[in-house]
Amino acid sequence: MSDAPIIDVHGLTKTFNGRAVVDHVDLEVKRGEIVGFLGPNGSGKTTTIRMICGLLKPDAGDGTCLGLDILKDADRIKLEVGYMTQRFSFYEDLTIRENLDFVARLYELKPRGRIVDETLARLGLANRQGQLAGTLSGGWKQRLALAACVMHQPQLLLLDEPTAGVDPKARREFWDEIHELAAEGLTVLVSTHYMDEAERCHRIVYISYGKVVARGTVPEVIAASGLHTIVVKGGDGAGLVRKLKGLPGIEQIAPFGNDLHVVGTDERALAASVERAIAGTGATAMPDATSLEDVFIRLMDQSTDNFAPAEQRP
Amino acid sequence: MKLHRFSVSRIVAVMLKEFIQMRRDRLTFAMIIGVPIIQLVLFGYAINTDPKRxxxxxxxxxxxxxxxxxxxxxxxxxxxxxxxxxxxxxxxxxxxxxxxxxxxxxxxxxxxxxxxxxxxxxxxxxxxxxxxxxxxxxxxxxxxxxxxxxxxxxxxxxxxxxxxKPGGAPVDIVLHRLYNPEGITAYNIVPGLLGTILTMTATLMTALALTREIERGTMENLLAMPARPYEIMVGKVVPYIGFGFVQVLVILLAAAVLFDVPMVGPMSVLLSTTTLFVAANVTLGYTFSTLARNQMQAMQMTFFFFLPSMLLSGFMFPFRGMPGWAQAIGEVIPLTHYLRVVRTVMLKGGGFADVAPNVWPIAAFLAGVAAIALFRYRRTLD
CATH class of the missing domain: 3.40.1710.10 (abc type-2 transporter like domain)
Structure with a gap:
């Protein structure tokens, strides 16, 4: 049982108005893993998560979550899953404690008072328990939401862009908490836009226009992309970009502060083009590790837009 | 963890949550108290079909x-x-x-x-x-x-x-008003208002119950947690039955103090049928909220139901004076039966046996709309 995957779904498909928002997605998450679910806006991350926890019915595909059939056992899956929605969806006109009490009663937790007290203390919400949830800042709302979805000690945590609109310190603390929970055996599937958060995951799955286009550990994904990066320092940045653009082997140019990241798949063509462009400008070029962000931008550029009519898509 | 088929704890959870939210929502609270008073004053005083002086x-x-x-x-x-x-x-x-x-x-x-x-x-x-x-x-x-x-x-x-002395009156006019010999409009209107006010406020409040969760985004969370449709329905409907009762007391008190409406029959009959009537209306409201996509639609449905209730129940126009088809529609409306119950009990002094023929249609209506609500409740976000 312990070796069986926590999430094991195949061919998940969801169509809205004739458009496949999620298109044959396979996903496997093992116990204790933190898996990052990445992809641009509208790529189908939220829809996939909702199908796993029974909030949406897949049009095709099947699979298990915690060993339970996602199509038939949604009620039992809900008992063992903590789902944190993208938008804050607790009651703004209830206090923190009242919200937690409500959740504790729904899960029939006993002894309720003590469990709520412990949850409040653990997440540092004890002093604010009488405050209305609607008056909390983004960071505190996120803490409350996390507290509410881990209170019933789920085996699986589904987090949908949990740190959107939260300041860096609160994000850091949030991730520390996630890692602590994972160390205790909790499995986490977290969707995000942030590269630094992706790098905090054990494994990432990249989805674009409803299709999984990359998966593995961060180094694996970078290696699989086959991209090479040359960092150009110094010189006239804007002028260099103009010169570099369109040269053979150069596929992406992205400024990072005063540096330029020049990315391409053909290592030799890339190096030759950069040498040619910087000759006489005083700029220096050095090969460097390709960043996850460069890989993602490339993945986004490559994938087919599913807003196009269905019959025109490959 | 075991999933019980029916959980009192979960029902209590939803009930308490609703109570707290109702208390915090000043506008709703003001509506519960204000609407009956405003309507009473308007209908009781302003509308008079037998004006004097x-x-x-x-x-x-x-x-x-x-x-x-x-x-x-x-x-x-x-x-x-x-x-x-x-x-x-x-x-x-x-x-x-x-x-x-x-x-x-x-x-x-x-x-x-x-x-x-x-x-x-x-x-x-x-x-x-x-x-x-x-x-x-x-x-x-x-x-x-x-x-x-x-x-x-x-x-x-x-x-x-x-x-x-002339040989008797040229026209023999007989004014004979049973139960209300003085023809005081309030005797007729105030008991009728008990039903119309409850129809509108009770239905409207629960009509917003689910659509509000959808619009505030809390529905996604509620659906992700282990609560069953009937648990949510009972939990959401019961607090509003309680509020309906507060309105009943306000109206009955006003009927006695402001309008001197007699209360001839047994109070127990009136209160028990009123409970059933309120339950039918709040459940109808809940059913609307499972059908509506947003609060605006829920409100429109409520008024769509409220108008025929006013016009076809015998509140505004004598029921027996309506054409057959209108009477047929009127017989489905709970208010029609409730008005007969209230007038029978308050003005004529009737008991359980007298009101029974009008009680079961309300119960049947309640069962019908509850079934639709459970059938229509969306368990997913599809």
Missing amino acids: LPTAAIVADDGPVSRSIIAAMELSGYFAFTGSGDGFTTEAEARAMLARGDVNYVLTIPPDFERKFVRGETPQLLVEADATDPSATANALGAFTQIVTQGVSTVTTGALGGM
Whole structure:
């Protein structure tokens, strides 16, 4: 049982108005893993998560979550899953404690008072328990939401862009908490836009226009992309970009502060083009590790837009 | 963890949550108290199908004891209040102008030679002109007029003219109002309002119950947690039944204190049928909220239901006066049956046996809408 995957779904498909928002997605998450679910806006991350926890019915595909059939056992899956929605969806006109009490009663937790007290203390919400949830800042709302979805000690945590609109310190603390929970055996599937958060995951799955286009550990994904990066320092940045653009082997140019990241798949063509462009400008070029962000931008550029009519898509 | 089929804890969870939210929502709270009072005052006071002391002008061309006693009898009846300068008499032109402007509802004309013809027993003419733009406002006063005149004249004929008493009233008008002999509109309207107010507020409040969760985004969370449709339904409906009861007490208290409406029958019958009626309406509201996509739609559905309730239940127009198809629709509406129950209990003093034929249709309605709600409740975000 312990070796069986926590999430094991195949061919998940969801169509809205004739458009496949999620298109044959396979996903496997093992116990204790933190898996990052990445992809641009509208790529189908939220829809996939909702199908796993029974909030949406897949049009095709099947699979298990915690060993339970996602199509038939949604009620039992809900008992063992903590789902944190993208938008804050607790009651703004209830206090923190009242919200937690409500959740504790729904899960029939006993002894309720003590469990709520412990949850409040653990997440540092004890002093604010009488405050209305609607008056909390983004960071505190996120803490409350996390507290509410881990209170019933789920085996699986589904987090949908949990740190959107939260300041860096609160994000850091949030991730520390996630890692602590994972160390205790909790499995986490977290969707995000942030590269630094992706790098905090054990494994990432990249989805674009409803299709999984990359998966593995961060180094694996970078290696699989086959991209090479040359960092150009110094010189006239804007002028260099103009010169570099369109040269053979150069596929992406992205400024990072005063540096330029020049990315391409053909290592030799890339190096030759950069040498040619910087000759006489005083700029220096050095090969460097390709960043996850460069890989993602490339993945986004490559994938087919599913807003196009269905019959025109490959 | 075990998933129980039916969990009291989960129902309590939803109930407590709803109670707290209701308490925090000042507007809803104000509505619960304010709407019944406003409606009571408007309908109880403003709407009156038997108005009294309507302004009247008198053109008296032959002033004498007979005409004076007729005028006195009209004043005494309470329907007419004479206006005008000095002795209360006006000229013809003045009276016509007042009638046209709406300053008076009636003009009474006593023609020349009225006294002489009366003494001779020639049955003189007496003219009353009424402003009939609002027929209901003048109908009752006119209906009573013949009798008022007959009575007024009789005071004269008992004296010196005792020998020439006319042979009985020319028109025999019988005013016979069962259960409400004085024809006090409030006796009829206030019990009816009990039902209409409950129909509107109870239905509306629960109609917003689910759509509000959807619009605030809390529905996604509620669906992700282990709560079953009937647990959510019972949890959401019960608090509003409680609130409906608060309204019932407000209305009954107002009925007794402000309008002196009698409470002839047993209170236990009234309260138990009221509970059933409120349950039917809040469940209907909940059903609307499972059908509606947003709060606006839920409100529209409520009013869509409220209008036929008002018009076809017998609250505004006599039920037996409606065509067959309208009566058929009316029989489905809980308010129709509830109005009969309330009038039977409050005014006629009926008990359980008397109201039973009107109780089961309400119960059947409740079961029907609850079934639709459970069937229509969306367990997913699809």
